Amino acid sequence: MSDLLQHAFNGLVNGSFYALLALGLAVIFGMLGVVNFAHGAFFMLGAFGAFILLNEAGVSFWIALLVVPLALGVVGMLLERLLVRRLVALDPLYNFLLTFGLTLIFQDLLRMKYGSQPQPYPQPAGLRGTVDLGLFDFPAYQVFVLVFSVLVSVGAWLLLARTRVGMIIRAATERPELTRAMGIDVGRWISPVFGFGIALAALSGVLAAPMRAVSPLMGADLIILVFAVVVIGGLGSIFGSVAAGFLIGMLQALGNVYVPGLATTSVFILMAVVLLWRPAGLFGREETAV
Amino acid sequence: MVSPLLSVQGVNASYGEAQVLRDVSLEVATGEVVTLVGRNGAGKTTLLRCLMGLHRPTAGTVTLDGNDITHLPAHRRTRRGLGLVPDDRGIFASLSVEENLKLPPGVSDSAWSVDRVYESFPVLKERRRFPGTKLSGGEQQMLSIARVLRMGARLLLCDEPTEGLSPVLVHQIGDILRDVKAAGVTVLLVEQNVRFASTVADRHYLLAQGRVAQTLDNAEVKEREHELLEYLGI
Numbered sequence: 397m398s399d400l401l402q403h404a405f406n407g408l409v410n411g412s413f414y415a416l417l418a419l420g421l422a423v424i425f426g427m428l429g430v431v432n433f434a435h436g437a438f439f440m441l442g443a444f445g446a447f448i449l450l451n452e453a454g455v456s457f458w459i460a461l462l463v464v465p466l467a468l469g470v471v472g473m474l475l476e477r478l479l480v481r482r483l484v485a486l487d488p489l490y491n492f493l494l495t496f497g498l499t500l501i502f503q504d505l506l507r508m509k510y511g512s513q514p515q516p517y518p519q520p521a522g523l524r525g526t527v528d529l530g531l532f533d534f535p536a537y538q539v540f541v542l543v544f545s546v547l548v549s550v551g552a553w554l555l556l557a558r559t560r561v562g563m564i565i566r567a568a569t570e571r572p573e574l575t576r577a578m579g580i581d582v583g584r585w586i587s588p589v590f591g592f593g594i595a596l597a598a599l600s601g602v603l604a605a606p607m608r609a610v611s612p613l614m615g616a617d618l619i620i621l622v623f624a625v626v627v628i629g630g631l632g633s634i635f636g637s638v639a640a641g642f643l644i645g646m647l648q649a650l651g652n653v654y655v656p657g658l659a660t661t662s663v664f665i666l667m668a669v670v671l672l673w674r675p676a677g678l679f680g681r682e683e684t685a686v
Numbered sequence: 687m688v689s690p691l692l693s694v695q696g697v698n699a700s701y702g703e704a705q706v707l708r709d710v711s712l713e714v715a716t717g718e719v720v721t722l723v724g725r726n727g728a729g730k731t732t733l734l735r736c737l738m739g740l741h742r743p744t745a746g747t748v749t750l751d752g753n754d755i756t757h758l759p760a761h762r763r764t765r766r767g768l769g770l771v772p773d774d775r776g777i778f779a780s781l782s783v784e785e786n787l788k789l790p791p792g793v794s795d796s797a798w799s800v801d802r803v804y805e806s807f808p809v810l811k812e813r814r815r816f817p818g819t820k821l822s823g824g825e826q827q828m829l830s831i832a833r834v835l836r837m838g839a840r841l842l843l844c845d846e847p848t849e850g851l852s853p854v855l856v857h858q859i860g861d862i863l864r865d866v867k868a869a870g871v872t873v874l875l876v877e878q879n880v881r882f883a884s885t886v887a888d889r890h891y892l893l894a895q896g897r898v899a900q901t902l903d904n905a906e907v908k909e910r911e912h913e914l915l916e917y918l919g920i
Contacts (some may be wrong), residue, residue, distance in 0.1 A: 408722070518774070563781060563785050563789060566778070566780040566781060566788055567778050567780070567781055568688070569780070570778050570779060570780045570781075573760075574772065574776045574778075575789075576739075576740070576759070576760040576761050577739075577740060577760045577761075577764070577770045577772070577776070577789045578764065578770075578789050578790040578833075578837075579739050579761050579764030579765060579791050579793065579837060580761055580763075580789070580790070581759075581761045582761070607899075610811065634780075649748055
């Protein structure tokens with residue numbers, strides 16, 4: 397029983413990475429119609445950002461947690477302005493290829509400097525060791541990641557659900573053209589939303605650094621799974637992507653216990669089943685427009 | 687004739703290779719209700735999309751109040767007083783009824799307050815916390831029209847507001863449009879139902895294969911109703 401709980405807990409912790417990544421992907425996809433393949437690369441850059449800041453300048457984890465997502469968010473906005481925007485009017489494949497190409501460039505640049513070997517990142521002081529949550533001891537850092545990710549997800553949800561900006565983003569994510577016809581300058585919001593999505597990816601990268609070793613390919617392994625999460629949650633559904641993120645994390649962790657070796661495959665089996673049963677995803681809406 | 691509120695001159699539009707609108711010209715005066723009738727595929731919706739700035743014409747000009755708006759982006763056209771009621775009603779599923787009303791920014795002094803909308807459409811007040819698409823078809827249509835009134839639009843572009851509605855609801859939409867007209871709002875209405883059209887509109891443009899084939903007044907529509915219904919395939 398307590399073993400199972402422990403696995404479920406680990407699943408939730410992994411799920412919180414999926415949730416943060418999927419949330420950003422879903423908002424970007426909804427508003428721009430762009431499948432941002434570089435999302436995994438920005439996750440990796442987030443982790444490397446923290447790693448480089450620590451090793452080159454002695455910057456602590458806590459400062460990196462703030463600075464790295466902000467800086468990469470700005471990089472994301474520039475990327476949207478300078479490259480993605482030029483291709484949005486074309487076939488979606490062009491932006492998919494662009495972001496895929498950027499991923500390879502980012503990965504190889506870091507590989508040239510740091511090699512492919514995973515690099516360790518120390519757990520922040522104060523979060524080493526374990527905390528006793530009654531049933532058994534949990535690693536303190538993992539508890540922090542889970543709580544922090546839930547808070548960020550709730551914060552993002554409040555921003556989207558309760559503010560005028562959030563209302564505009566929801567509308568523009570659902571139907572960008574109609575939103576323009578309602579007098580909203582959707583174009584003005586695209587760069588900030590792209591940057592926001594990238595910042596979330598970078599944030600989860602920084603969070604991942606002390607848990608997983610930092611390596612140029614750490615995002616590539618993750619991104620395919622996160623695509624499955626977004627599809628299961630419902631393309632463009634903000635709530636669905638977060639819920640599916642935690643759900644898939646759990647499923648994968650429990651899968652590891654009962655059907656080891658099939659845990660990751662089971663995510664894609666679930667994706668296939670969901671697509672057959674509800675083509676718009678668990679929380680997605682069927683298209684009404686032709 | 688006083689200078690028209692809306693004037694369309696020689697508009698052509700295509701989707702890829704297919705030309706959908708050919709040299710379309712028409713005028714709508716302030717306070718008029720004018721319909722566009724025509725078969726499916728005659729180009730009515732495309733024309734509304736060109737007027738709203740959602741589709742780029744390949745030739746021709748669109749002027750509003752004498753100002754050329756042909757190349758103005760959609761969101762700036764709403765600020766000039768254009769309000770779209772799209773053919774699928776355009777209700778956002780991820781927004782509540784009230785958020786659907788509040789999404790467009792008010793553009794003029796004649797913008798309705800949310801309270802005034804609720805007074806005129808009590809059912810929307812009852813359901814204000816519902817997701818927009820949980821409303822029935824007729825309620826969604828009311829919401830779609832109420833939304834552009836709340837924005838303060840001076841020229842409503844209504845794309846088949848009666849489509850798929852029961853006779854009772856069609857009647858109700860007719861009442862709403864007559865109220866809107868009485869309030870001085872101008873309406874360009876796409877409508878297949880010529881009988882309904884002649885009860886709310888002043889004039890009619892018959893669109894065929896992307897061209898304005900004829901202009902008709904209400905008397906002519908009544909006289910030729912059978913012929914028109916047959917032509918429209920209803």
